Structure formats: C-alpha cells, structure tokens
Amino acid sequence: MTSTSLPSRISTDIDFDRDGKQISNLVIPYSRNESAWGSLLMPIAVVKNGAGPTLLLTGGSHGDEYEGPIALAKLVRTLEPENLRGRIIVLPALNYPALRSGTRLSPIDGGNMNRVFPGSRTGTVTPMIAHYVYTELLPLADVVLDMHSGGSSLEFIPSAICHRLENPDLMAKTLAALTAFGAPVGLILEELDMEGMLDSAVENQGKLFLSTELGGGATLSPVALQVAERGLQNLLVHLGMLSGAQPVETPQTRLMEVPDGSYYVIASEAGIYEPFYQLGDEVRQGEPIGQIHFLENLERSPQLLIAQQSGTFFCRRVQGKAERGDCVAVIARELP
C-alpha cells in the first residue's frame, strides 16, 4: 500500500450511516511544542433521516468569512431530523485554525484551504483536512455547497456562484440550483486560478457544486447572513430534502457572468486605491472605475484604473492600501 492509498489520519466518532442528529469533532493529529500528543478538534455535524440525497455543507474555508459558518451553525441547531429527507454533513469551520485566528490562511502552515485539494494525508494540517474531505466525505456526497464571503480584502454583492461546465446536463442542474438558492445575484464565474479548489474536485466527479460570495471586509453582514440562511433553506427544498417546507420568498435572482479575466481590474501600481463606484453601480468599458494615489510623490497624478468591460460593479477591494497585482474590482455582465 502506498502512503497515498492509506486512510486519512483524521478520525471521528460520527457514524455517517446512523439516523438522527450527531454533533461532534474531527480529531486532527497536531503534535507541537506546546502539546506533544495534542490534536485539533474541528466541529462537524451530521443530520440524517432515511434514504435520500447527501448534501455536504462547508463554510470557513477562509477564516475571515463569516456568513457561511454562522448560517451553517444555525441550521445544525434548528434542523430536526424528522423534517429532513436524506443526509446533511456540515463542516462550518473547514479551515478551523484560520477561523480561530480570523485570517484567510491557516496560521499553522499558511495553507489556503481552497488551493490545496485533493490534499495530502502526510501533509501539514491544511492539506490533511483537504485530504480527509476528498477521500472520506466527497464519496458520500451527491451535492456540495461551499459558502464563501469576501474576507479581509474583498466585498461582493451577495451571490450564489457556479462555473461554466462542459457537461450540459450537470450545467442545467447547477443553474437550476443556483437560481433556487435565491441570492440577489446568481453568477457564472470564470476563476483566475482554479488549481486545487474544492470546486473543481467536486465538478470533476460529475457532482453538483455551488459556492457563494456573500458579504466581505471580514465582517458579518446581517443582509448577507439573511441571504445565506434563506439560500440554505431554498437549496434543501430544491433538492427535495425538507419535508413539508416551502422555499422562502426572495426577489428574483439576477443571472450574471464573469466570462473571462478581462472583467477583473488589477492594480498596476502600489498605492492607495480610491474606488469611484458602489457595489451594484453600472460601469462602462474604457472608463475609469477608480484610481491609485501616490502619497509619497505629491506632484504625481493618480493612476486611473480603466474598465476593460461594461457591466455591474460586482466586487470591490475594501482596503485602501493596494499592491501591484491586487484585484481591486470585478465587473459582471447580465447572462446573455
């Protein structure tokens, strides 16, 4: 047996086949100076009632994004097994050390949970968690929802997100779930860097995957939290997993897309970023969406940041300070 085919080093007392509600931990071995035989106890919950689909729900993949983890914790507290058909597996703190420190990346190994899939059983904590999810949980799951927000650097119009998929049947199912979620925007996103994402790991197995981008700025927005809570209920109803429940009334989802990298606005110089727009404003191709100020050179005019595409100001950098190469804005257009 090679080391890659050995089972995960992470263990749990959860019985994934048992009906009812179980709230427990994943035990992640973490030997360190302060705790020779220590481990990390990462929260997990499973609610199951008979036959039906399995929905894997994750939040806190980045530790400075809060709407997902809070909405998932509330779902675990309030969902009674008798109202469910099938099984939900909930990891509200997927990068648990990062969530504890309130940072995007893990303070233990600098790991970005959404760039290390399929992970490694012999890696440090972040790839070890990813490997557990990949080898132990994804085989159980029919559908995966991974809830993100903008974190410390970005802010989004609250959105449900999917990717453009080659499989037309899976694309149609994904778009139906995206619309059912009921966020203000349902977005088909072309990512700048797909390598190592949970998204691709699930999509490549032909399974239904959705993510979200809710609030941002490392805050917990009441508006975005409501979108998250309603979206969770709507998705469960859409999948036929909530007996007797109706979808929550939401305004119609605006279907949009970010079709390629030209919809991203990247800072070409370091300085102080001044946005010219609020989220939701319309911007026009060839016009400035903001500018970079150079406070160490008072004679120098600010550098204008030009939109390469027309559309809606969908995402913005929230921090004033910007480095060369920072994404400062994303423009989205209506789905044709």
Ligand code: CA
């Ligand atoms: Ca994120």
